[in-house]
Amino acid sequence: MIRVKMVPTSITFIALLSACAHTGQVEEGRRYFNRMINEFGIEPEAEHFSCMIDLLSRAGKLGEAKRLIETMPFTPGMAAWATLLGACRKHGKMELAEIAANELLQLEPTNATPYVVLANMYTDFGKWEDVARVRKLMRDRGIKKLPGCSWLELHNRVHVFVAEDNSHPMMKEIHDYLDWMVLKIKHAGYVPDGDETGEGEKETRLRHHSEKLAVAFGLLSTTDGAPIVVMKNLRICGDCHNAMKYISQISCRKITVRDANRFHCFERGNCSCGDYW
Incomplete structure:
Protein backbone atom coordinates (compact mmCIF):
# COMPACT_ATOMS: atom_id res chain seq x y z
CA MET A 1 0.00 0.00 0.00
CA ILE A 2 2.82 2.39 0.83
CA ARG A 3 4.58 1.61 -2.46
CA VAL A 4 1.51 2.56 -4.49
CA LYS A 5 0.90 5.65 -2.35
CA MET A 6 -2.16 4.23 -0.56
CA VAL A 7 -2.63 5.36 3.03
CA PRO A 8 -3.05 2.43 5.46
CA THR A 9 -6.18 2.65 7.57
CA SER A 10 -7.00 1.60 11.12
CA ILE A 11 -8.34 -1.72 9.81
CA THR A 12 -5.13 -2.30 7.83
CA PHE A 13 -3.11 -2.23 11.03
CA ILE A 14 -5.52 -4.56 12.87
CA ALA A 15 -4.93 -7.15 10.14
CA LEU A 16 -1.18 -6.51 10.14
CA LEU A 17 -0.78 -6.74 13.92
CA SER A 18 -2.93 -9.87 14.01
CA ALA A 19 -0.71 -11.47 11.37
CA CYS A 20 2.40 -10.59 13.40
CA ALA A 21 0.80 -12.14 16.50
CA HIS A 22 0.01 -15.41 14.75
CA THR A 23 3.48 -15.68 13.22
CA GLY A 24 5.43 -14.71 16.33
CA GLN A 25 7.00 -11.57 14.83
CA VAL A 26 7.22 -9.52 18.02
CA GLU A 27 9.67 -6.83 16.87
CA GLU A 28 7.83 -6.40 13.57
CA GLY A 29 4.58 -5.96 15.47
CA ARG A 30 6.12 -3.35 17.77
CA ARG A 31 7.45 -1.42 14.78
CA TYR A 32 4.12 -1.42 12.96
CA PHE A 33 2.28 -0.38 16.12
CA ASN A 34 4.66 2.57 16.59
CA ARG A 35 4.52 3.51 12.89
CA MET A 36 0.75 3.51 13.01
CA ILE A 37 0.89 6.16 15.75
CA ASN A 38 3.96 8.21 14.83
CA GLU A 39 4.00 8.01 11.03
CA PHE A 40 0.32 7.77 10.10
CA GLY A 41 -1.26 9.53 13.08
CA ILE A 42 -3.70 6.73 13.82
CA GLU A 43 -4.79 6.56 17.44
CA PRO A 44 -4.84 2.94 18.65
CA GLU A 45 -8.28 1.53 19.40
CA ALA A 46 -9.24 -1.42 21.58
CA GLU A 47 -8.70 -3.87 18.69
CA HIS A 48 -5.13 -2.64 18.13
CA PHE A 49 -4.30 -3.04 21.80
CA SER A 50 -5.87 -6.52 21.84
CA CYS A 51 -3.66 -7.54 18.91
CA MET A 52 -0.56 -6.25 20.68
CA ILE A 53 -1.54 -7.98 23.93
CA ASP A 54 -2.05 -11.19 21.96
CA LEU A 55 1.32 -10.73 20.23
CA LEU A 56 3.21 -10.23 23.49
CA SER A 57 1.29 -12.98 25.31
CA ARG A 58 1.98 -15.57 22.64
CA ALA A 59 5.67 -14.74 22.93
CA GLY A 60 5.57 -15.24 26.70
CA LYS A 61 6.09 -11.53 27.41
CA LEU A 62 3.20 -11.42 29.88
CA GLY A 63 4.65 -8.69 32.10
CA GLU A 64 4.96 -6.40 29.09
CA ALA A 65 1.42 -7.32 28.00
CA LYS A 66 0.09 -6.35 31.45
CA ARG A 67 1.98 -3.04 31.37
CA LEU A 68 0.48 -2.31 27.95
CA ILE A 69 -3.02 -2.88 29.36
CA GLU A 70 -2.26 -0.53 32.24
CA THR A 71 -1.09 2.23 29.86
CA MET A 72 -4.16 2.09 27.59
CA PRO A 73 -5.69 5.59 27.26
CA PHE A 74 -9.14 4.17 28.08
CA THR A 75 -10.54 1.57 30.45
CA PRO A 76 -9.48 -1.91 29.29
CA GLY A 77 -12.36 -4.08 28.17
CA MET A 78 -13.09 -7.80 28.39
CA ALA A 79 -10.97 -8.66 25.34
CA ALA A 80 -7.72 -7.29 26.79
CA TRP A 81 -7.94 -9.12 30.12
CA ALA A 82 -9.36 -12.29 28.55
CA THR A 83 -6.42 -12.45 26.14
CA LEU A 84 -3.97 -12.10 29.02
CA LEU A 85 -5.84 -14.69 31.11
CA GLY A 86 -5.76 -17.23 28.28
CA ALA A 87 -2.01 -16.74 27.95
CA CYS A 88 -1.52 -17.32 31.72
CA ARG A 89 -3.04 -20.83 31.35
CA LYS A 90 -0.74 -21.50 28.54
CA HIS A 91 2.40 -20.22 30.31
CA GLY A 92 1.58 -21.26 33.88
CA LYS A 93 1.64 -17.73 35.36
CA MET A 94 -0.70 -18.22 38.32
CA GLU A 95 -0.34 -14.83 40.02
CA LEU A 96 -0.91 -12.91 36.81
CA ALA A 97 -3.87 -15.16 35.97
CA GLU A 98 -5.50 -14.22 39.28
CA ILE A 99 -5.06 -10.52 38.49
CA ALA A 100 -6.57 -10.91 35.00
CA ALA A 101 -9.43 -13.07 36.28
CA ASN A 102 -10.28 -10.59 39.03
CA GLU A 103 -10.37 -7.75 36.50
CA LEU A 104 -12.73 -9.80 34.32
CA LEU A 105 -14.96 -10.56 37.29
CA GLN A 106 -15.19 -6.84 38.03
CA LEU A 107 -16.21 -6.12 34.43
CA GLU A 108 -18.65 -9.00 34.01
CA PRO A 109 -19.33 -10.86 37.29
CA THR A 110 -21.92 -13.22 35.76
CA ASN A 111 -19.59 -14.54 33.02
CA ALA A 112 -18.58 -18.12 33.87
CA THR A 113 -15.40 -18.12 31.76
CA PRO A 114 -12.93 -16.47 34.21
CA TYR A 115 -14.19 -18.68 37.06
CA VAL A 116 -13.71 -21.83 34.98
CA VAL A 117 -10.26 -20.83 33.68
CA LEU A 118 -9.11 -19.95 37.19
CA ALA A 119 -10.46 -23.20 38.65
CA ASN A 120 -8.72 -25.20 35.91
CA MET A 121 -5.42 -23.45 36.61
CA TYR A 122 -5.75 -24.10 40.35
CA THR A 123 -6.39 -27.75 39.48
CA ASP A 124 -3.25 -27.88 37.32
CA PHE A 125 -1.21 -26.49 40.23
CA GLY A 126 -2.85 -28.81 42.78
CA LYS A 127 -4.36 -25.91 44.74
CA TRP A 128 -7.49 -27.78 45.77
CA GLU A 129 -8.61 -25.31 48.44
CA ASP A 130 -8.58 -22.54 45.84
CA VAL A 131 -10.50 -24.78 43.40
CA ALA A 132 -13.17 -25.32 46.08
CA ARG A 133 -13.25 -21.57 46.83
CA VAL A 134 -13.85 -20.64 43.17
CA ARG A 135 -16.54 -23.29 42.75
CA LYS A 136 -18.28 -22.14 45.95
CA LEU A 137 -18.17 -18.57 44.67
CA MET A 138 -19.86 -19.73 41.46
CA ARG A 139 -22.56 -21.56 43.43
CA ASP A 140 -23.15 -18.60 45.74
CA ARG A 141 -23.53 -16.26 42.76
CA GLY A 142 -25.72 -18.69 40.84
CA ILE A 143 -23.25 -18.96 37.96
CA LYS A 144 -23.33 -22.17 35.96
CA LYS A 145 -20.87 -23.37 33.36
CA LEU A 146 -22.45 -24.01 29.98
CA PRO A 147 -22.37 -27.71 29.05
CA GLY A 148 -20.02 -28.54 26.22
Missing part, protein backbone atom coordinates in the same frame (compact mmCIF):
# COMPACT_ATOMS: atom_id res chain seq x y z
CA CYS A 149 -21.95 -28.95 22.96
CA SER A 150 -20.60 -29.92 19.53
CA TRP A 151 -22.34 -30.52 16.25
CA LEU A 152 -21.69 -31.39 12.61
CA GLU A 153 -23.79 -31.56 9.49
CA LEU A 154 -24.04 -34.84 7.60
CA HIS A 155 -26.40 -35.67 4.71
CA ASN A 156 -28.35 -32.43 5.27
CA ARG A 157 -28.95 -33.24 8.94
CA VAL A 158 -27.33 -31.64 11.98
CA HIS A 159 -26.10 -34.09 14.62
CA VAL A 160 -25.67 -32.58 18.10
CA PHE A 161 -23.55 -34.04 20.91
CA VAL A 162 -23.48 -32.89 24.53
CA ALA A 163 -20.88 -34.00 27.06
CA GLU A 164 -21.98 -37.12 28.97
CA ASP A 165 -25.14 -37.39 26.82
CA ASN A 166 -26.09 -40.82 25.49
CA SER A 167 -29.19 -39.92 23.49
CA HIS A 168 -27.68 -40.32 20.00
CA PRO A 169 -28.80 -43.61 18.41
CA MET A 170 -25.21 -44.51 17.46
CA MET A 171 -23.72 -43.77 20.89
CA LYS A 172 -22.63 -47.37 21.58
CA GLU A 173 -20.77 -47.53 18.26
CA ILE A 174 -19.26 -44.10 18.94
CA HIS A 175 -17.98 -45.14 22.38
CA ASP A 176 -16.60 -48.41 21.01
CA TYR A 177 -14.83 -46.51 18.23
CA LEU A 178 -13.39 -43.99 20.70
CA ASP A 179 -12.10 -46.79 22.94
CA TRP A 180 -10.37 -48.35 19.91
CA MET A 181 -9.02 -44.99 18.70
CA VAL A 182 -7.65 -44.05 22.16
CA LEU A 183 -5.67 -47.31 22.22
CA LYS A 184 -4.26 -46.50 18.75
CA ILE A 185 -3.23 -42.95 19.58
CA LYS A 186 -1.75 -44.00 22.93
CA HIS A 187 0.62 -46.25 21.00
CA ALA A 188 1.51 -43.18 18.92
CA GLY A 189 2.39 -41.16 22.03
CA TYR A 190 -0.86 -39.62 23.25
CA VAL A 191 -1.15 -39.33 27.05
CA PRO A 192 -4.63 -38.43 28.36
CA ASP A 193 -4.80 -35.91 31.17
CA GLY A 194 -6.25 -38.68 33.32
CA ASP A 195 -3.10 -40.76 32.85
CA GLU A 196 -0.95 -37.87 34.04
CA THR A 197 -2.86 -37.68 37.31
CA GLY A 198 -3.54 -41.37 37.68
CA GLU A 199 -7.29 -40.77 37.65
CA GLY A 200 -8.97 -43.43 35.51
CA GLU A 201 -12.40 -41.92 36.10
CA LYS A 202 -11.18 -38.56 34.83
CA GLU A 203 -9.87 -40.17 31.64
CA THR A 204 -13.26 -41.80 31.05
CA ARG A 205 -14.97 -38.40 31.39
CA LEU A 206 -12.47 -36.89 28.95
CA ARG A 207 -13.47 -39.49 26.35
CA HIS A 208 -17.06 -38.29 26.62
CA HIS A 209 -16.31 -34.66 25.77
CA SER A 210 -18.67 -33.46 23.07
CA GLU A 211 -16.01 -32.71 20.44
CA LYS A 212 -14.56 -36.22 20.71
CA LEU A 213 -18.04 -37.72 20.32
CA ALA A 214 -18.78 -35.54 17.28
CA VAL A 215 -15.47 -36.31 15.57
CA ALA A 216 -15.84 -40.05 16.25
CA PHE A 217 -19.31 -39.98 14.72
CA GLY A 218 -17.98 -38.11 11.70
CA LEU A 219 -15.17 -40.63 11.17
CA LEU A 220 -17.61 -43.53 11.48
CA SER A 221 -20.16 -42.02 9.12
CA THR A 222 -18.03 -40.77 6.22
CA THR A 223 -15.79 -42.36 3.62
CA ASP A 224 -12.03 -42.69 4.06
CA GLY A 225 -10.25 -39.44 3.35
CA ALA A 226 -13.32 -37.21 3.72
CA PRO A 227 -12.70 -34.10 5.86
CA ILE A 228 -14.56 -33.66 9.16
CA VAL A 229 -15.89 -30.25 10.26
CA VAL A 230 -17.19 -29.86 13.82
CA MET A 231 -18.55 -26.78 15.60
CA LYS A 232 -18.30 -26.32 19.40
CA ASN A 233 -19.93 -23.76 21.69
CA LEU A 234 -17.00 -23.56 24.14
CA ARG A 235 -13.23 -23.43 23.92
CA ILE A 236 -11.72 -26.82 23.07
CA CYS A 237 -9.98 -28.34 26.10
CA GLY A 238 -6.27 -29.18 26.14
CA ASP A 239 -6.81 -32.93 26.21
CA CYS A 240 -9.21 -32.89 23.24
CA HIS A 241 -6.85 -30.62 21.31
CA ASN A 242 -3.97 -33.02 21.92
CA ALA A 243 -6.10 -36.05 21.03
CA MET A 244 -7.32 -34.46 17.77
CA LYS A 245 -3.77 -34.06 16.54
CA TYR A 246 -3.11 -37.76 17.02
CA ILE A 247 -6.50 -38.76 15.58
CA SER A 248 -5.84 -36.74 12.42
CA GLN A 249 -2.52 -38.55 12.05
CA ILE A 250 -3.88 -42.06 12.67
CA SER A 251 -7.02 -41.61 10.56
CA CYS A 252 -5.23 -39.71 7.75
CA ARG A 253 -8.07 -37.18 7.83
CA LYS A 254 -8.30 -33.40 7.96
CA ILE A 255 -10.34 -32.52 11.05
CA THR A 256 -11.55 -28.96 11.58
CA VAL A 257 -12.97 -27.89 14.94
CA ARG A 258 -14.44 -24.39 15.19
CA ASP A 259 -14.54 -23.58 18.90
CA ALA A 260 -15.58 -20.38 20.69
CA ASN A 261 -12.22 -18.76 19.89
CA ARG A 262 -11.04 -19.86 16.46
CA PHE A 263 -10.77 -22.55 13.81
CA HIS A 264 -8.47 -25.48 14.59
CA CYS A 265 -7.44 -27.38 11.47
CA PHE A 266 -5.86 -30.70 12.47
CA GLU A 267 -3.89 -32.48 9.79
CA ARG A 268 -1.06 -35.04 9.92
CA GLY A 269 -0.65 -34.62 13.65
CA ASN A 270 -0.48 -30.82 13.68
CA CYS A 271 -2.90 -27.98 14.34
CA SER A 272 -3.15 -24.69 12.47
CA CYS A 273 -3.17 -22.75 15.76
CA GLY A 274 0.38 -23.85 16.57
CA ASP A 275 -0.83 -25.18 19.93
CA TYR A 276 -1.75 -21.70 21.13
CA TRP A 277 -5.39 -20.90 21.64
Whole structure:
Protein backbone atom coordinates (compact mmCIF):
# COMPACT_ATOMS: atom_id res chain seq x y z
CA MET A 1 0.00 0.00 0.00
CA ILE A 2 2.82 2.39 0.83
CA ARG A 3 4.58 1.61 -2.46
CA VAL A 4 1.51 2.56 -4.49
CA LYS A 5 0.90 5.65 -2.35
CA MET A 6 -2.16 4.23 -0.56
CA VAL A 7 -2.63 5.36 3.03
CA PRO A 8 -3.05 2.43 5.46
CA THR A 9 -6.18 2.65 7.57
CA SER A 10 -7.00 1.60 11.12
CA ILE A 11 -8.34 -1.72 9.81
CA THR A 12 -5.13 -2.30 7.83
CA PHE A 13 -3.11 -2.23 11.03
CA ILE A 14 -5.52 -4.56 12.87
CA ALA A 15 -4.93 -7.15 10.14
CA LEU A 16 -1.18 -6.51 10.14
CA LEU A 17 -0.78 -6.74 13.92
CA SER A 18 -2.93 -9.87 14.01
CA ALA A 19 -0.71 -11.47 11.37
CA CYS A 20 2.40 -10.59 13.40
CA ALA A 21 0.80 -12.14 16.50
CA HIS A 22 0.01 -15.41 14.75
CA THR A 23 3.48 -15.68 13.22
CA GLY A 24 5.43 -14.71 16.33
CA GLN A 25 7.00 -11.57 14.83
CA VAL A 26 7.22 -9.52 18.02
CA GLU A 27 9.67 -6.83 16.87
CA GLU A 28 7.83 -6.40 13.57
CA GLY A 29 4.58 -5.96 15.47
CA ARG A 30 6.12 -3.35 17.77
CA ARG A 31 7.45 -1.42 14.78
CA TYR A 32 4.12 -1.42 12.96
CA PHE A 33 2.28 -0.38 16.12
CA ASN A 34 4.66 2.57 16.59
CA ARG A 35 4.52 3.51 12.89
CA MET A 36 0.75 3.51 13.01
CA ILE A 37 0.89 6.16 15.75
CA ASN A 38 3.96 8.21 14.83
CA GLU A 39 4.00 8.01 11.03
CA PHE A 40 0.32 7.77 10.10
CA GLY A 41 -1.26 9.53 13.08
CA ILE A 42 -3.70 6.73 13.82
CA GLU A 43 -4.79 6.56 17.44
CA PRO A 44 -4.84 2.94 18.65
CA GLU A 45 -8.28 1.53 19.40
CA ALA A 46 -9.24 -1.42 21.58
CA GLU A 47 -8.70 -3.87 18.69
CA HIS A 48 -5.13 -2.64 18.13
CA PHE A 49 -4.30 -3.04 21.80
CA SER A 50 -5.87 -6.52 21.84
CA CYS A 51 -3.66 -7.54 18.91
CA MET A 52 -0.56 -6.25 20.68
CA ILE A 53 -1.54 -7.98 23.93
CA ASP A 54 -2.05 -11.19 21.96
CA LEU A 55 1.32 -10.73 20.23
CA LEU A 56 3.21 -10.23 23.49
CA SER A 57 1.29 -12.98 25.31
CA ARG A 58 1.98 -15.57 22.64
CA ALA A 59 5.67 -14.74 22.93
CA GLY A 60 5.57 -15.24 26.70
CA LYS A 61 6.09 -11.53 27.41
CA LEU A 62 3.20 -11.42 29.88
CA GLY A 63 4.65 -8.69 32.10
CA GLU A 64 4.96 -6.40 29.09
CA ALA A 65 1.42 -7.32 28.00
CA LYS A 66 0.09 -6.35 31.45
CA ARG A 67 1.98 -3.04 31.37
CA LEU A 68 0.48 -2.31 27.95
CA ILE A 69 -3.02 -2.88 29.36
CA GLU A 70 -2.26 -0.53 32.24
CA THR A 71 -1.09 2.23 29.86
CA MET A 72 -4.16 2.09 27.59
CA PRO A 73 -5.69 5.59 27.26
CA PHE A 74 -9.14 4.17 28.08
CA THR A 75 -10.54 1.57 30.45
CA PRO A 76 -9.48 -1.91 29.29
CA GLY A 77 -12.36 -4.08 28.17
CA MET A 78 -13.09 -7.80 28.39
CA ALA A 79 -10.97 -8.66 25.34
CA ALA A 80 -7.72 -7.29 26.79
CA TRP A 81 -7.94 -9.12 30.12
CA ALA A 82 -9.36 -12.29 28.55
CA THR A 83 -6.42 -12.45 26.14
CA LEU A 84 -3.97 -12.10 29.02
CA LEU A 85 -5.84 -14.69 31.11
CA GLY A 86 -5.76 -17.23 28.28
CA ALA A 87 -2.01 -16.74 27.95
CA CYS A 88 -1.52 -17.32 31.72
CA ARG A 89 -3.04 -20.83 31.35
CA LYS A 90 -0.74 -21.50 28.54
CA HIS A 91 2.40 -20.22 30.31
CA GLY A 92 1.58 -21.26 33.88
CA LYS A 93 1.64 -17.73 35.36
CA MET A 94 -0.70 -18.22 38.32
CA GLU A 95 -0.34 -14.83 40.02
CA LEU A 96 -0.91 -12.91 36.81
CA ALA A 97 -3.87 -15.16 35.97
CA GLU A 98 -5.50 -14.22 39.28
CA ILE A 99 -5.06 -10.52 38.49
CA ALA A 100 -6.57 -10.91 35.00
CA ALA A 101 -9.43 -13.07 36.28
CA ASN A 102 -10.28 -10.59 39.03
CA GLU A 103 -10.37 -7.75 36.50
CA LEU A 104 -12.73 -9.80 34.32
CA LEU A 105 -14.96 -10.56 37.29
CA GLN A 106 -15.19 -6.84 38.03
CA LEU A 107 -16.21 -6.12 34.43
CA GLU A 108 -18.65 -9.00 34.01
CA PRO A 109 -19.33 -10.86 37.29
CA THR A 110 -21.92 -13.22 35.76
CA ASN A 111 -19.59 -14.54 33.02
CA ALA A 112 -18.58 -18.12 33.87
CA THR A 113 -15.40 -18.12 31.76
CA PRO A 114 -12.93 -16.47 34.21
CA TYR A 115 -14.19 -18.68 37.06
CA VAL A 116 -13.71 -21.83 34.98
CA VAL A 117 -10.26 -20.83 33.68
CA LEU A 118 -9.11 -19.95 37.19
CA ALA A 119 -10.46 -23.20 38.65
CA ASN A 120 -8.72 -25.20 35.91
CA MET A 121 -5.42 -23.45 36.61
CA TYR A 122 -5.75 -24.10 40.35
CA THR A 123 -6.39 -27.75 39.48
CA ASP A 124 -3.25 -27.88 37.32
CA PHE A 125 -1.21 -26.49 40.23
CA GLY A 126 -2.85 -28.81 42.78
CA LYS A 127 -4.36 -25.91 44.74
CA TRP A 128 -7.49 -27.78 45.77
CA GLU A 129 -8.61 -25.31 48.44
CA ASP A 130 -8.58 -22.54 45.84
CA VAL A 131 -10.50 -24.78 43.40
CA ALA A 132 -13.17 -25.32 46.08
CA ARG A 133 -13.25 -21.57 46.83
CA VAL A 134 -13.85 -20.64 43.17
CA ARG A 135 -16.54 -23.29 42.75
CA LYS A 136 -18.28 -22.14 45.95
CA LEU A 137 -18.17 -18.57 44.67
CA MET A 138 -19.86 -19.73 41.46
CA ARG A 139 -22.56 -21.56 43.43
CA ASP A 140 -23.15 -18.60 45.74
CA ARG A 141 -23.53 -16.26 42.76
CA GLY A 142 -25.72 -18.69 40.84
CA ILE A 143 -23.25 -18.96 37.96
CA LYS A 144 -23.33 -22.17 35.96
CA LYS A 145 -20.87 -23.37 33.36
CA LEU A 146 -22.45 -24.01 29.98
CA PRO A 147 -22.37 -27.71 29.05
CA GLY A 148 -20.02 -28.54 26.22
CA CYS A 149 -21.95 -28.95 22.96
CA SER A 150 -20.60 -29.92 19.53
CA TRP A 151 -22.34 -30.52 16.25
CA LEU A 152 -21.69 -31.39 12.61
CA GLU A 153 -23.79 -31.56 9.49
CA LEU A 154 -24.04 -34.84 7.60
CA HIS A 155 -26.40 -35.67 4.71
CA ASN A 156 -28.35 -32.43 5.27
CA ARG A 157 -28.95 -33.24 8.94
CA VAL A 158 -27.33 -31.64 11.98
CA HIS A 159 -26.10 -34.09 14.62
CA VAL A 160 -25.67 -32.58 18.10
CA PHE A 161 -23.55 -34.04 20.91
CA VAL A 162 -23.48 -32.89 24.53
CA ALA A 163 -20.88 -34.00 27.06
CA GLU A 164 -21.98 -37.12 28.97
CA ASP A 165 -25.14 -37.39 26.82
CA ASN A 166 -26.09 -40.82 25.49
CA SER A 167 -29.19 -39.92 23.49
CA HIS A 168 -27.68 -40.32 20.00
CA PRO A 169 -28.80 -43.61 18.41
CA MET A 170 -25.21 -44.51 17.46
CA MET A 171 -23.72 -43.77 20.89
CA LYS A 172 -22.63 -47.37 21.58
CA GLU A 173 -20.77 -47.53 18.26
CA ILE A 174 -19.26 -44.10 18.94
CA HIS A 175 -17.98 -45.14 22.38
CA ASP A 176 -16.60 -48.41 21.01
CA TYR A 177 -14.83 -46.51 18.23
CA LEU A 178 -13.39 -43.99 20.70
CA ASP A 179 -12.10 -46.79 22.94
CA TRP A 180 -10.37 -48.35 19.91
CA MET A 181 -9.02 -44.99 18.70
CA VAL A 182 -7.65 -44.05 22.16
CA LEU A 183 -5.67 -47.31 22.22
CA LYS A 184 -4.26 -46.50 18.75
CA ILE A 185 -3.23 -42.95 19.58
CA LYS A 186 -1.75 -44.00 22.93
CA HIS A 187 0.62 -46.25 21.00
CA ALA A 188 1.51 -43.18 18.92
CA GLY A 189 2.39 -41.16 22.03
CA TYR A 190 -0.86 -39.62 23.25
CA VAL A 191 -1.15 -39.33 27.05
CA PRO A 192 -4.63 -38.43 28.36
CA ASP A 193 -4.80 -35.91 31.17
CA GLY A 194 -6.25 -38.68 33.32
CA ASP A 195 -3.10 -40.76 32.85
CA GLU A 196 -0.95 -37.87 34.04
CA THR A 197 -2.86 -37.68 37.31
CA GLY A 198 -3.54 -41.37 37.68
CA GLU A 199 -7.29 -40.77 37.65
CA GLY A 200 -8.97 -43.43 35.51
CA GLU A 201 -12.40 -41.92 36.10
CA LYS A 202 -11.18 -38.56 34.83
CA GLU A 203 -9.87 -40.17 31.64
CA THR A 204 -13.26 -41.80 31.05
CA ARG A 205 -14.97 -38.40 31.39
CA LEU A 206 -12.47 -36.89 28.95
CA ARG A 207 -13.47 -39.49 26.35
CA HIS A 208 -17.06 -38.29 26.62
CA HIS A 209 -16.31 -34.66 25.77
CA SER A 210 -18.67 -33.46 23.07
CA GLU A 211 -16.01 -32.71 20.44
CA LYS A 212 -14.56 -36.22 20.71
CA LEU A 213 -18.04 -37.72 20.32
CA ALA A 214 -18.78 -35.54 17.28
CA VAL A 215 -15.47 -36.31 15.57
CA ALA A 216 -15.84 -40.05 16.25
CA PHE A 217 -19.31 -39.98 14.72
CA GLY A 218 -17.98 -38.11 11.70
CA LEU A 219 -15.17 -40.63 11.17
CA LEU A 220 -17.61 -43.53 11.48
CA SER A 221 -20.16 -42.02 9.12
CA THR A 222 -18.03 -40.77 6.22
CA THR A 223 -15.79 -42.36 3.62
CA ASP A 224 -12.03 -42.69 4.06
CA GLY A 225 -10.25 -39.44 3.35
CA ALA A 226 -13.32 -37.21 3.72
CA PRO A 227 -12.70 -34.10 5.86
CA ILE A 228 -14.56 -33.66 9.16
CA VAL A 229 -15.89 -30.25 10.26
CA VAL A 230 -17.19 -29.86 13.82
CA MET A 231 -18.55 -26.78 15.60
CA LYS A 232 -18.30 -26.32 19.40
CA ASN A 233 -19.93 -23.76 21.69
CA LEU A 234 -17.00 -23.56 24.14
CA ARG A 235 -13.23 -23.43 23.92
CA ILE A 236 -11.72 -26.82 23.07
CA CYS A 237 -9.98 -28.34 26.10
CA GLY A 238 -6.27 -29.18 26.14
CA ASP A 239 -6.81 -32.93 26.21
CA CYS A 240 -9.21 -32.89 23.24
CA HIS A 241 -6.85 -30.62 21.31
CA ASN A 242 -3.97 -33.02 21.92
CA ALA A 243 -6.10 -36.05 21.03
CA MET A 244 -7.32 -34.46 17.77
CA LYS A 245 -3.77 -34.06 16.54
CA TYR A 246 -3.11 -37.76 17.02
CA ILE A 247 -6.50 -38.76 15.58
CA SER A 248 -5.84 -36.74 12.42
CA GLN A 249 -2.52 -38.55 12.05
CA ILE A 250 -3.88 -42.06 12.67
CA SER A 251 -7.02 -41.61 10.56
CA CYS A 252 -5.23 -39.71 7.75
CA ARG A 253 -8.07 -37.18 7.83
CA LYS A 254 -8.30 -33.40 7.96
CA ILE A 255 -10.34 -32.52 11.05
CA THR A 256 -11.55 -28.96 11.58
CA VAL A 257 -12.97 -27.89 14.94
CA ARG A 258 -14.44 -24.39 15.19
CA ASP A 259 -14.54 -23.58 18.90
CA ALA A 260 -15.58 -20.38 20.69
CA ASN A 261 -12.22 -18.76 19.89
CA ARG A 262 -11.04 -19.86 16.46
CA PHE A 263 -10.77 -22.55 13.81
CA HIS A 264 -8.47 -25.48 14.59
CA CYS A 265 -7.44 -27.38 11.47
CA PHE A 266 -5.86 -30.70 12.47
CA GLU A 267 -3.89 -32.48 9.79
CA ARG A 268 -1.06 -35.04 9.92
CA GLY A 269 -0.65 -34.62 13.65
CA ASN A 270 -0.48 -30.82 13.68
CA CYS A 271 -2.90 -27.98 14.34
CA SER A 272 -3.15 -24.69 12.47
CA CYS A 273 -3.17 -22.75 15.76
CA GLY A 274 0.38 -23.85 16.57
CA ASP A 275 -0.83 -25.18 19.93
CA TYR A 276 -1.75 -21.70 21.13
CA TRP A 277 -5.39 -20.90 21.64
